[in-house]
Amino acid sequence: MKTETRLIRTQVERSDNKEHSVPLYMTSSYVFDDADHMAALFNDEEEGYIYSRYSNPNISEFVQKVADLERTETGWATASGMAAIFSVFGAFLESGDEILSSRSVFGSTHKLFTEILPKWGIKTTYVDFDDVDNWADSINKRTKILYLETPTNPGVDIIDLAKVGVITKQNGLLYVVDNCFATPINQKPADFGADLVIHSATKYFDGQGRTMGGIILGSEEHILKIQGFARHTGPALSPFNAWTLSKSLETLALRVERHNDNALEIAKRLEKHEAVEWVKYPFLASHPQYEIAKSQMKGGGGIVTFEVKGGLEKGKSFLNSLKMLSLTANLGDSRSIATHPASTTHSKLTEEDRMKVGISPGLIRISAGLEHLEDIWADIEQALS
């Protein structure tokens, strides 16, 4: 079956009630048949559900669907994207280990690298997205993980996934990709050698701004290590959120196609608008890594960044003039969203660090939603004028 069909038809189990739509298993624990059954489950001699911090049928369904999408053996679901990211480091790193990471990472991931992981003696070295050919020079004996996001947030810069796959293989590093911005509909990092793929399910997987969630995808062997860490530290996804997310995945392919189409058309129109200084979108021919984007992505994604002529002041007045687009901290939602990264998600960085990751003072990030293109554009256009 094709992706679109599998997202709808994958069902882990059906109860004796023969329900058509998968029910919600809102239970914290499961009953054992007898003392031997209980012992067998606890000692991994038999498969089955024990306790919802370990797993739950709604979580299994969610994991199975996303692992299928990302073409990995299996996965582990978490309460949020950050819980997924932290679980990877918690499971794989020891004091003294080092991470090599692309400089442009999600704000909270940056905090993890610079303030939280150093408490346990784990150091992160940043490298630049446009310097992949020299990344190997920054690897040393202590480097264990290579971490990146592409397209980057909010600059939508593109990193060559296949090239990094060669570097990680040659140096025996765990290759970890946060694939949240692209979604597996547009890009499958495991095809380029990534060992672990991470998502904030809060974004496109839910797609309607309702739940938090996260997931890590990879081989049975790698996910077993994540399981060993996560089962006992408790970043579990709630059954309710897993159920919501599994339902949302049924429409993921359809939604991402529309996000892609709306974003590309908005980017093209912005590029022609006289009040716009510059615009960046992976599938615009003017994007500096357009060829790489085309070679590793099926669609350009839902995020467009641009700068209004007149810098910060005009950028703020653009945001304040929007009537329909939401000013909110989410992305990947059915509702179009506009944000100003320099004063919000990336305000903790110094101006110099912001410029290093391409966040100019007037940069505006649009998450193209699923409203009719002409309504989104009408709002952007009136705010520009």
Ligand SMILES: *Cc1c(COP(=O)(O)O)cnc(C)c1O
């Ligand atoms: C939102 C986001 C995260 C964090 O996910 P939460 O679900 O908010 O914890 C991580 N990476 C990227 C790229 C994100 O956009």
